[in-house]
Amino acid sequence: MGSHGVGxxxxxxxxxxxxxxxxxxxxxxxxxxxxxxxxxxxAGSALAGWVLVFGAMTAMISPLPRDTVVGKAIAAxxxxxxxxxxxxxxxxxxxxxMAALKxxxxxxxxxxxxxxASGAPSWKAGSPEPSxxxxxxxxxRVLQNGPDPCSGPLYTLESAPKxxxxxxxxHLCLTFDWRTGVCYDTVDMDVPSKVVCGTPGDHIVQATxxxxxxTSGAGCPRDGRGAVWVVWNKLExxxxxxxxxxxxx
Numbered sequence: 001m002g003s004h005g006v007g008x009x010x011x012x013x014x015x016x017x018x019x020x021x022x023x024x025x026x027x028x029x030x031x032x033x034x035x036x037x038x039x040x041x042x043a044g045s046a047l048a049g050w051v052l053v054f055g056a057m058t059a060m061i062s063p064l065p066r067d068t069v070v071g072k073a074i075a076a077x078x079x080x081x082x083x084x085x086x087x088x089x090x091x092x093x094x095x096x097x098m099a100a101l102k103x104x105x106x107x108x109x110x111x112x113x114x115x116x117a118s119g120a121p122s123w124k125a126g127s128p129e130p131s132x133x134x135x136x137x138x139x140x141r142v143l144q145n146g147p148d149p150c151s152g153p154l155y156t157l158e159s160a161p162k163x164x165x166x167x168x169x170x171h172l173c174l175t176f177d178w179r180t181g182v183c184y185d186t187v188d189m190d191v192p193s194k195v196v197c198g199t200p201g202d203h204i205v206q207a208t209x210x211x212x213x214x215t216s217g218a219g220c221p222r223d224g225r226g227a228v229w230v231v232w233n234k235l236e237x238x239x240x241x242x243x244x245x246x247x248x249x
Contacts, residue, residue: 097130098159099170101145106131106138106177109157111191123191128159128174136194141177145170153236154212178210178239186241189230209240 101107110126131138143155150158150173159172176192178184183197183206197206205228208221213236217229220240229240 096161096169098128098172099145101130101142101172103142103144105142106133107140107142107174108135108137109140109174111139125157128172133177136196139177139194140174143173143175145172147171153234156235175235178207178237180207180210182207205241207239208242211238211240212236214238
């Protein structure tokens with residue numbers, strides 16, 4: 001009930017009480033004339049007045065009404081979740097294409113010229129990248145790839161990237177990609193490179209056979225011009241050539 005309504009009720013209550021008092025006063029002054037109806041009217045007016053007074057007082061002391069907004073409750077969107085402790089899980093490492101390489105796959109290893117401790121010219125291998133074996137840039141071949149360190153005499157390079165704890169994620173074992181029928185520039189036999197056959201040069205040769213597990217050229221193909229081969233004792237590897245008298249020399 002608003003303040004105006006309370007005031008109106010209070011006013012009516014005062015009028016009724018005054019009326020009741022007036023009727024009761026006249027009834028006392030002329031008791032011999034007062035009828036039961038007069039006394040009943042006085043009592044009724046008084047009762048009604050006091051009821052209105054009580055109602056007005058109750059409305060005045062009751063808590064003020066609160067404003068409300070008419071509407072429909074909407075459920076929280078599903079992406080909202082209860083707040084919790086921040087996660088400390090580390091993000092997984094990005095996929096490494098080198099980890100998926102298998103034995104026989106090829107890679108390109110950039111070879112840069114450098115100097116050793118004495119200042120003599122040497123070579124430094126860069127980071128390997130997957131490559132098509134038919135490309136002249138694919139200079140190394142995968143021997144093994146897995147959790148175990150490189151083993152066997154044939155591998156010449158090992159790539160073992162480490163995780164955040166310092167443990168090697170895998171061991172990529174590589175050897176130079178000698179292939180029968182492919183041509184090479186052997187000006188430096190320690191770091192030969194594939195070339196397109198027919199490329200001019202004193203040390204451009206074509207491999208006629210690749211013999212693993214042997215240090216003998218007895219199995220190299222021969223014709224009227226004989227045969228030329230190069231042996232790597234440590235690698236237990238023999239490569240047979242045609243096209244140059246002394247490859248790499």
